[in-house]
Amino acid sequence: MPAPFYRPALFALDPEAAHRLTIRMLSAWGKAGTPFAPSVTAAPVRIAGLDFPNPVGLAAGVDKDAEAIAGFLALGFGFVEVGTLTPRPQSGNPKPRLFRLVEDEGVVNRMGFNNGGIDAALPRIAAARRRHGLLGINVGANKDSENRIADYAAAVAKAAPLGDYVTINISSPNTPGLRDLQSQPALSELIAASSEARLVGGKRVPLFLKIAPDLDRGGLDIVARAAIDGGIDALIVSNTTISRPDTLRSANAREAGGLSGQPLAPLARQMLVAARAATGGSLPLISAGGIGSAEEAQARLDAGASLVQIYSALVFQGPGLAARIVRGLRR
Numbered sequence: 001m002p003a004p005f006y007r008p009a010l011f012a013l014d015p016e017a018a019h020r021l022t023i024r025m026l027s028a029w030g031k032a033g034t035p036f037a038p039s040v041t042a043a044p045v046r047i048a049g050l051d052f053p054n055p056v057g058l059a060a061g062v063d064k065d066a067e068a069i070a071g072f073l074a075l076g077f078g079f080v081e082v083g084t085l086t087p088r089p090q091s092g093n094p095k096p097r098l099f100r101l102v103e104d105e106g107v108v109n110r111m112g113f114n115n116g117g118i119d120a121a122l123p124r125i126a127a128a129r130r131r132h133g134l135l136g137i138n139v140g141a142n143k144d145s146e147n148r149i150a151d152y153a154a155a156v157a158k159a160a161p162l163g164d165y166v167t168i169n170i171s172s173p174n175t176p177g178l179r180d181l182q183s184q185p186a187l188s189e190l191i192a193a194s195s196e197a198r199l200v201g202g203k204r205v206p207l208f209l210k211i212a213p214d215l216d217r218g219g220l221d222i223v224a225r226a227a228i229d230g231g232i233d234a235l236i237v238s239n240t241t242i243s244r245p246d247t248l249r250s251a252n253a254r255e256a257g258g259l260s261g262q263p264l265a266p267l268a269r270q271m272l273v274a275a276r277a278a279t280g281g282s283l284p285l286i287s288a289g290g291i292g293s294a295e296e297a298q299a300r301l302d303a304g305a306s307l308v309q310i311y312s313a314l315v316f317q318g319p320g321l322a323a324r325i326v327r328g329l330r331r
Contacts, residue, residue, distance in 0.1 A: 007318070015098040023068050026319075030070030030129060037074035038323045041330045045078075047284040047306045048206040048233035050164055053132055054078035054326045056297065059288050059309035060138035060167065060210070064114065066121040069128035069135060076323030081309065082125070083138030084169050087154045089117035090142055093174060100315065101250035101261065105292070107312045109240065110257030112174045113140050118158050125162045136208065137163035143175050149190050156197040160205040168194050171212035171239035173258045179212055182223055191230030206233040213238035213264070213271045213289060217278075220271075224278035234284040236309070237275045241267055261312035265290025269303065276304035292317060294328020
């Protein structure tokens with residue numbers, strides 16, 4: 001796919017500055033009512049009691065503070081997941097913390113859940129002009145939290161009344177010790193507390209769990225069993241990886257942080273297949289990691305995913321990617 005004509009201008013900016021500019025532009029477009037939004041043919045999917053107008057979603061980490069929900073949905077996404085939002089604001093890790101791997105069409109980030117806090121985001125979520133599409137709210141714990149399980153429960157309780165679903169993110173590699181929550185007994189305690197917190201007027205808002213691609217098969221089996229037993233409604237497979245394929249060519253490839261984009265695709269596919277086996281098909285799976293075409297999205301759906309999410313491919317292929325993928329899936 002040819003690079004968007006404006007990519008050189010954006011790539012001349014620091015990656016985080018370019019990201020902020022993109023969010024501001026999409027936020028303004030959303031507030032203006034998203035004129036000239038592309039027409040996207042629907043390919044509806046129903047999971048977890050929710051009707052997704054198409055299977056292509058925006059992964060968490062793009063619109064961290066829920067500033068451009070309407071703008072992203074108008075690009076053709078069937079659902080948008082905002083966040084990760086934490087109970088209290090936090091600045092994240094020191095800059096620079098976002099790196100393009102241009103030669104590899106990948107990204108390394110060590111952002112560290114930088115966000116303005118869930119209380120600041122909720123009014124924007126409530127005010128978002130959503131004409132179509134579903135909204136997920138991805139939540140996490142503060143880096144300096146003394147009780148991370150309590151952090152998740154508090155954030156889920158605040159997100160549940162406004163989100164179509166809530167995701168508990170225990171898979172970021174950029175908050176020290178966070179991935180320990182993928183192990184027992186902390187995992188079952190976390191799921192139980194979050195499941196209780198998602199009740200809104202007696203209704204159970206769907207609760208998704210986002211896991212790391214670096215789990216071994218034993219660890220994945222533990223996560224799958226805890227998710228099934230705890231009433232999780234879907235698994236998002238998966239977040240960024242701390243591993244580095246030998247094929248990477250970019251000078252930024254050895255930067256610390258999570259790797260995403262095209263170089264993550266083989267591992268993401270492998271994790272999807274393993275998660276399908278570990279769950280026995282009893283949980284819907286959402287595949288993320290290295291999806292940048294309709295062909296790759298279809299391959300993930302064929303491998304057992306119900307939905308897919310994209311992020312890093314937008315950096316290299318531009319905002320029209322979601323609509324192209326949806327149209328390709330229909331064909």
